[in-house]
Amino acid sequence: MALMPTVTIPEEEFTYPGSTGCPGCGANLVMRYMLKALGERTIISIPACCWAVMPGYWPVGCLRVPLLYTAFEATGAAISGLRAALDIKGVEDVTVVGFAGDGGTVDIGLQALSGAAERRTDAIYMMYDNEAYMNTGIQRSGSTPWGAWTTTTPIGTTHGFKHEFKKDIMTIMQAHGIPYAATVSVAHPEDFIKKIRKAKDIQGFRFVHALSPCPPGWRMNPAETIEVAKLAVDTHIFPLYEIDQGKIHVTRKGKGVPVIEYLKLQGRFSHLTEAEVDSIQTAVDARYKMLLEKEASGT
Amino acid sequence: MTKSYEELPLTPISTEPSTLNLTGLWRVIRPVVDKEKCKKCKICWKFCPDAAIKLVDGEPVIDLRYCKGCGICAFECPQKCIIMVREDEA
Amino acid sequence: MRTVMTGNYASAYGAKLAKVEVIAAYPITPQTSIVEKLAEFVSTGELRAKFIPVESEHSAMAACIAAETAGARTYTATSSHGLTLMHEVLMWASGARLPIVMTNVSRAMAPPWSVWVDHMDSIAQRDTGWLQFFCESNQEVLDTIIMAYKVCESSGVMLPAMVIEDAFILSHTSEPVSVPEQELVDSFLPAYAPEYKIEVGKPMGFGSLVKPDQYMEFRYKAMLGMKEARDRFLSVEQEFKHIFGREYGGLLEHYRCDDAEVVLACAGSVASTAKDVVDSLRARGIRVGLARIRAFRPFPHQEFRALGAKVDGIAVLDRSYTFGAAGAMFTEVKASAYSGQNRPIIKNYIAGLGGRDITPKIIEKVFEDIQIVTKRREEPDVEWVDVAGLPRRWR
Numbered sequence: 001m002a003l004m005p006t007v008t009i010p011e012e013e014f015t016y017p018g019s020t021g022c023p024g025c026g027a028n029l030v031m032r033y034m035l036k037a038l039g040e041r042t043i044i045s046i047p048a049c050c051w052a053v054m055p056g057y058w059p060v061g062c063l064r065v066p067l068l069y070t071a072f073e074a075t076g077a078a079i080s081g082l083r084a085a086l087d088i089k090g091v092e093d094v095t096v097v098g099f100a101g102d103g104g105t106v107d108i109g110l111q112a113l114s115g116a117a118e119r120r121t122d123a124i125y126m127m128y129d130n131e132a133y134m135n136t137g138i139q140r141s142g143s144t145p146w147g148a149w150t151t152t153t154p155i156g157t158t159h160g161f162k163h164e165f166k167k168d169i170m171t172i173m174q175a176h177g178i179p180y181a182a183t184v185s186v187a188h189p190e191d192f193i194k195k196i197r198k199a200k201d202i203q204g205f206r207f208v209h210a211l212s213p214c215p216p217g218w219r220m221n222p223a224e225t226i227e228v229a230k231l232a233v234d235t236h237i238f239p240l241y242e243i244d245q246g247k248i249h250v251t252r253k254g255k256g257v258p259v260i261e262y263l264k265l266q267g268r269f270s271h272l273t274e275a276e277v278d279s280i281q282t283a284v285d286a287r288y289k290m291l292l293e294k295e296a297s298g299t
Numbered sequence: 300m301t302k303s304y305e306e307l308p309l310t311p312i313s314t315e316p317s318t319l320n321l322t323g324l325w326r327v328i329r330p331v332v333d334k335e336k337c338k339k340c341k342i343c344w345k346f347c348p349d350a351a352i353k354l355v356d357g358e359p360v361i362d363l364r365y366c367k368g369c370g371i372c373a374f375e376c377p378q379k380c381i382i383m384v385r386e387d388e389a
Numbered sequence: 390m391r392t393v394m395t396g397n398y399a400s401a402y403g404a405k406l407a408k409v410e411v412i413a414a415y416p417i418t419p420q421t422s423i424v425e426k427l428a429e430f431v432s433t434g435e436l437r438a439k440f441i442p443v444e445s446e447h448s449a450m451a452a453c454i455a456a457e458t459a460g461a462r463t464y465t466a467t468s469s470h471g472l473t474l475m476h477e478v479l480m481w482a483s484g485a486r487l488p489i490v491m492t493n494v495s496r497a498m499a500p501p502w503s504v505w506v507d508h509m510d511s512i513a514q515r516d517t518g519w520l521q522f523f524c525e526s527n528q529e530v531l532d533t534i535i536m537a538y539k540v541c542e543s544s545g546v547m548l549p550a551m552v553i554e555d556a557f558i559l560s561h562t563s564e565p566v567s568v569p570e571q572e573l574v575d576s577f578l579p580a581y582a583p584e585y586k587i588e589v590g591k592p593m594g595f596g597s598l599v600k601p602d603q604y605m606e607f608r609y610k611a612m613l614g615m616k617e618a619r620d621r622f623l624s625v626e627q628e629f630k631h632i633f634g635r636e637y638g639g640l641l642e643h644y645r646c647d648d649a650e651v652v653l654a655c656a657g658s659v660a661s662t663a664k665d666v667v668d669s670l671r672a673r674g675i676r677v678g679l680a681r682i683r684a685f686r687p688f689p690h691q692e693f694r695a696l697g698a699k700v701d702g703i704a705v706l707d708r709s710y711t712f713g714a715a716g717a718m719f720t721e722v723k724a725s726a727y728s729g730q731n732r733p734i735i736k737n738y739i740a741g742l743g744g745r746d747i748t749p750k751i752i753e754k755v756f757e758d759i760q761i762v763t764k765r766r767e768e769p770d771v772e773w774v775d776v777a778g779l780p781r782r783w784r
C-alpha cells in the first residue's frame with residue numbers, strides 16, 4: 001500500500017477561481033504557480049494582455065495580491081516606478097513583478113524591458129508566452145514559432161504561415177547581464193516554483209520565460225495543456241534552463257521526443273508538410289545542441 | 300446594475316474576489332470522480348488552471364461552481380478515475 | 390533667497406521645494422537642464438528622491454504613474470516630441486486620477502525640426518484631462534509648480550497638471566527669481582497622502598476593465614475633478630499670496646482691461662512683450678488691454694464671458710494652429726463669448742510658430758488691426774502673422 005503522497009508544491013492558493021481565462025488556459029497556471037512561490041508580499045503590474053482581462057470586470061479581481069493595470073508597452077517602466085516608490089517610502093521585503101504576455105515583452109514592450117534590465121531594476125519580469133497576440137484574437141507576434149498558423153499568418157494559397165524564427169528573448173536578456181533568467185513550464189510545477197523561489201531571493205533584474213499553452217490559439221484540446229507543455233520540454237523545443245550570473249544551466253534535459261509528437265497535437269501546425277516538420281526538427285536539434293555546448297563551455 | 304457616479308471610487312479599483320463570477324456556467328462537459336479508484340495523489344489539484352479543485356482532508360473536491368470543464372484533471376489523472384461527461388447527460 | 394536663474398532651473402527648484410519623491414525623466418532639448426539639475430540635487434542628497442533615468446518619455450510617464458499609484462509624489466519634464474510620445478499615458482494618468490506634475494517646455498513639432506518655442510505640443514494635449522498652466526516668467530514657473538501640487542492633490546481634484554514654459558525664452562533665459570524657504574513651502578504644501586494607493590497586503594486592482602454600462606460614470610467624475618480644479622486653483626493662489634506674497638491673477642490675468650475697447654488674449658512669454666505694448670498704447674490714449682490665459686485647462690470660460698460682455702473686440706493670439714479649424718485658444722475664447730448678450734468681434738492671429746519672434750511692432754499692428762475689424766463689425770478670417778509671401782507686412 002503506497003503512502004499518501006504529500007503535496008509537492010505549496011498548498012496555499014493566491015488566485016481565486018472565477019477568472020475569465022479560457023478552459024485549460026496555460027496562463028492561469030503560470031500565475032497560480034508563480035504566486036504560490038512568491039506569496040503575499042508581492043505587487044504585480046500587468047499590461048494589456050489576456051491577464052488584463054482575466055481578473056474580470058471592475059469591481060472583481062482574482063488575485064490575492066495587489067495589481068496595477070498599465071498601458072501595453074509600459075511594464076518595464078511600471079515596475080521601475082513601483083520599485084522606486086517602494087524604496088523611497090522605505091517599504092521592504094516586497095517582490096515587484098511585471099507579468100506580461102509575449103507581445104507586450106518581445107515586441108511593443110521590448111524597449112521598456114530593456115531599459116528596466118539595463119537599470120538593474122529590482123524586480124521579477126515574468127513573460128507568459130502563448131506565442132501570439134492571443135487577447136486580440138491570435139495575431140502573430142515576434143514570439144510566434146516558425147511554421148505556426150495565426151490570423152495574420154494565414155495559410156491561404158501562398159502557404160503563408162509564419163516564416164520568421166521565434167525571437168530568442170532569453171539570449172537578449174542574457175546580453176543585458178542580468179543576474180538571473182530562467183525558462184519554466186506549467187507541466188513541471190515543482191521546477192517552476194523552485195526557480196521562482198530562487199529568483200525571489202536574488203537582488204536585481206530577474207527574467208522568467210514561461211511557455212503558456214493556449215487551447216484556442218494553438219488549436220488544441222484544452223485537456224491536453226499539460227501534455228503539450230510536457231512535450232515542448234521533451235522535444236527540446238522549450239528546454240528548461242537557467243542563466244545564473246550569466247552561466248547557462250539546464251535544469252531538465254528532456255527525453256528527446258520527435259517534434260512531430262508536439263506539433264501534431266496543435267491545429268496551428270496541421271498544414272505543415274513532412275519536409276517542413278523535418279526542418280523544424282533540424283532547427284530544434286541544432287539549437288538544443290548549442291544550448292548544451294554553451295552550458296559545457298561555461299558561457 | 301449601473302452604480303451612480305457618487306458611489307464610485309475615483310478610478311476603477313477592484314476589491315471584490317472573482318468568486319462572484321460563476322464560471323461553472325460555461326461548462327458543456329463536467330468531470331466526474333470515481334472516489335473508489337482515487338489514490339489522493341493530488342495531481343488533479345496541482346494542474347487545475349482555475350484552482351477549482353480543493354483539497355478536503357487530502358481528498359480532491361471539484362468545485363462545480365467554477366469548473367470550466369477543460370478536462371485537464373481527467374487527462375492527467377494517473378488512475379484514470381476522472382471521466383468527462385456531457386452536461387446534458389450528467 | 391533672491392537670485393537669477395533660468396526657467397529650467399526654476400522648474401527644478403520648484404520640484405525640489407515640493408519634495409518630490411520619484412523623478413522619471415528622459416532628456417530632450419530644451420528641457421535637459423531641468424533634469425540635470427534635479428539629478429544633481431538627488432546626487433548630493435539635497436533632494437531625497439529616486440531618480441529613474443528612463444529610456445523614453447513614454448516610459449517616463451508610465452514610471453511616474455506606477456510610482457504615484459504607490460503613493461509617491463512624482464515629477465517629470467519634457468518637451469515637444471517627448472510630450473506627444475507620452476500622449477497615450479497622459480490619458481492614463483488623468484483617468485487614473487493621479488496628481489502628477491510635469492513641466493512641459495513648449496516647443497514646436499517636426500517636421501520641420503525646430504527646437505524653438507511654439508505651443509503646438511502643449512495644445513495637442515488639451516483633451517487629455519491634464520490641467521494646463523502657461524507661465525509668463527521664471528518666477529511664475531517655480532511658484533506654479535508648488536501651487537500645482539497643492540491643487541492637484543486636493544481630494545476633490547486628483548488630476549495631473551502640466552506647467553508650461555516657453556522654449557528658450559523662459560527655459561534658457563535668466564531672470565530674477567525669489568526661491569522661497571523650504572519651511573515656508575512645507576507650511577503650504579503637506580506631504581502627499583492619497584486615499585488609495587497600491588500597497589502590500591491590500592489585494593486591490595488599480596485600473597480594471599469597465600463595461601459600457603459603467604464607464605461614463607467614471608469619466609463624469611473626472612470631469613467633476615476638472616470643474617473643482619477651477620475653484621481650487623483660485624483659492625490655492627490666494628493662500629499662496631498670503632504666505633509668499635505673490636499672485637498671478639487667477640485663471641485669466643487681466644492687464645488694464647477695465648475700460649478697454651479691445652483686448653489681446655494670449656498665453657506664455659509673449660504676454661510680457663504685449664504688456665509693454667499695452668502700456669505704450671495707453672500712454673497715447675488708446676484703450677487697449679491684455680488678457681493673459683494662465684490656465685488653458687480648466688479654460689477660463691466665465692472670465693471670457695464676462696470680458697466679452699464689456700469689450701468690443703478681442704484679438705486672440707495663438708502660438709499654435711489646429712489644422713482644419715482655427716487656433717485652439719481662439720476657438721475656446723469665441724465659444725465662451727458666444728453665449729453672452731454682447732458679442733464682441735473676435736479675431737484669430739496665428740503668430741510665433743517655430744520660435745518666430747513676436748516683436749512689439751507686430752503686437753502693435755495686431756492691436757491696430759483688431760480695432761479696424763471691430764469698427765467694421767465684420768466676421769474676420771484667421772490671420773497668419775508675419776508669413777513671407779502673404780501680402781501683409783508686419784515688421
